[in-house]
Amino acid sequence: MVSPVPVGPPVAAPVAWGPAVVVSADMTGGPTGFEPYILDTADKLRVFVYGQPNLSRLYTVDQVGNIAIPLIGTVRARGRTTVDLTHAIAAKLGREFVKDPQVTVDVAQNRPFFILGEVRLPGQYPFVSGMTIEQAVAIGGGYTERASKRTYRITRKLGPLVDQIEAPGDYPLCPGDTVFVYERFF
Structure with a gap:
């Protein structure tokens, strides 16, 4: 007598997470000062849009990770560098509002x-x-x-x-x- 073969994908056993592992700093390296700065909540950003004084000002990254810019609404900042955010803002502005927007983003306060x-x-x-x-x-x-x-x-x-x-x-x-x-x- 042949036993039936199970049909469908195998079911994985639930994973039990243990306590956090603390490792020594010499194992992880550490910041060297050459890593790109990744934006996150509470960073204050200076956004400058050439020729658009109403859009050029300080913005704070909110709890969700966004900044709210007039005309284009919210733009995701968390997890991006200032260069990435510059390109995202320019792309959104360029679609409907400003022809060839010149945008600069820098960190005003970490x-x-x-x-x-x-x-x-x-x-x-x-x-x-x-x-x-x-x-x-x-x-x-x-x-x-x-x-x-x-x-x-x-x-x-x-x-x-x-x-x-x-x-x-x-x-x-x-x-x-x-x-x-x-x-x-x-």
């Missing part, structure tokens, strides 16, 4: 970074280009008396993924990073 844990003034602060973890701690009011000064945890959003790494004090930060200062155990 999104903030966050510092938590054993610092005197945890919270959200404006990002400064070239900042390291130790400089972020100084901005956060310095260490508390219980702070560990050996390693720190950085949480960084990379597109749809969130990466957590342990890094030394001289590790460079990116806009939107969250730095956690550990408590020492002695």
Whole structure:
């Protein structure tokens, strides 16, 4: 007697996600300063459209990842570079409103970074280009008396993924990073 053969695609077992894995900064590399800046929520952008003063102004990337520009409506900014966004705005304007639009987009203010844990003034602060973890701690009011000064945890959003790494004090930060200062155990 022959047993029946199942018909249809195989059914995959459900995937159980475990706890987040924290890796050392030397394994992931880290920002070198040569990566293109990827736009995200809370970035303030300066958009200049030549010959169109009503369109040329500061725009803030909203929670959904868009900017709202008069005449053309919302334009997706999250996940794009300033060059990509320049081309998207020019294309939308050029379709109906402006003949051969000359558009420039640059970052007027980066999104903030966050510092938590054993610092005197945890919270959200404006990002400064070239900042390291130790400089972020100084901005956060310095260490508390219980702070560990050996390693720190950085949480960084990379597109749809969130990466957590342990890094030394001289590790460079990116806009939107969250730095956690550990408590020492002695």
